[in-house]
Amino acid sequence: MQEKRQRTVRESQAERSEVIFPGDANGLGNLFGGRLMQFIDLVGAVAAYRHARATTVVTASMDSLDFVAPVHVGEVLILKASVNRAFRTSMEVGVKAMVEDPKTGNLRHVSSAYLTYVAVDDSGHPVEVDCLVPETEHQKRRFDDALKRREARSGEVERKKRLRKSLENAWYI
Numbered sequence: 001m002q003e004k005r006q007r008t009v010r011e012s013q014a015e016r017s018e019v020i021f022p023g024d025a026n027g028l029g030n031l032f033g034g035r036l037m038q039f040i041d042l043v044g045a046v047a048a049y050r051h052a053r054a055t056t057v058v059t060a061s062m063d064s065l066d067f068v069a070p071v072h073v074g075e076v077l078i079l080k081a082s083v084n085r086a087f088r089t090s091m092e093v094g095v096k097a098m099v100e101d102p103k104t105g106n107l108r109h110v111s112s113a114y115l116t117y118v119a120v121d122d123s124g125h126p127v128e129v130d131c132l133v134p135e136t137e138h139q140k141r142r143f144d145d146a147l148k149r150r151e152a153r154s155g156e157v158e159r160k161k162r163l164r165k166s167l168e169n170a171w172y173i
């Protein structure tokens with residue numbers, strides 16, 4: 001592979017705005033959790049893709065997702081994504097979802113998540129990604145925290161791989 005480039009966080013940050021329509025809502029008129037997960041995954045993928053500049057990126061995992069407050073039909077959802085840290089072929093991306101108050105422009109936090117994307121080539125094989133250089137204090141804190149989360153996650157990834165192997169021949173698969 002070519003020598004790794006150094007990319008800043010700003011180079012790959014992504015933002016998406018969505019007006020919530022009735023088709024996105026449950027019976028209470030609130031945005032479906034699954035639809036919100038889709039929005040989160042998509043904006044996170046754009047940030048990862050911009051950092052990796054690979055053929056494509058795939059979502060390897062999404063850490064736990066808390067729905068802090070409901071999003072109502074007609075509200076404007078703002079999603080912001082940043083690459084927190086790049087590893088060998090994977091990247092941790094943080095996504096924050098907020099609702100914008102139309103009168104004041106104030107943002108209300110509704111959800112956030114950490115996702116791991118892997119850069120892949122045309123055959124779907126992982127490929128190395130460039131280094132991420134945090135510049136601000138916030139970015140440096142997120143960079144350090146991402147390594148701790150990866151360490152906590154790696155035991156879980158191995159556990160799930162073993163579980164999948166043991167389930168390969170299970171009758172209900």
Ligand SMILES: CC(C)(COP(=O)(O)OP(=O)(O)OC[C@H]1O[C@@H](n2cnc3c(N)ncnc32)[C@H](O)[C@@H]1OP(=O)(O)O)[C@@H](O)C(=O)NCCC(=O)NCCS
Nearest residue numbers: 057058059060061087088089090091116118120124126157
């Ligand atoms: C993600 C995927 C490419 C990883 O393939 P793999 O054979 O496990 O590859 P490796 O073991 O070499 O791991 C590659 C990287 O992925 C990371 N990874 C793999 N599984 C992971 C998981 N569940 N969570 C977080 N990171 C994971 C590894 O830590 C490694 O990171 P690093 O290179 O930065 O150290 C493969 O599992 C895959 O294609 N999954 C399906 C993805 C998909 O379809 N997503 C939904 C649609 S986009």
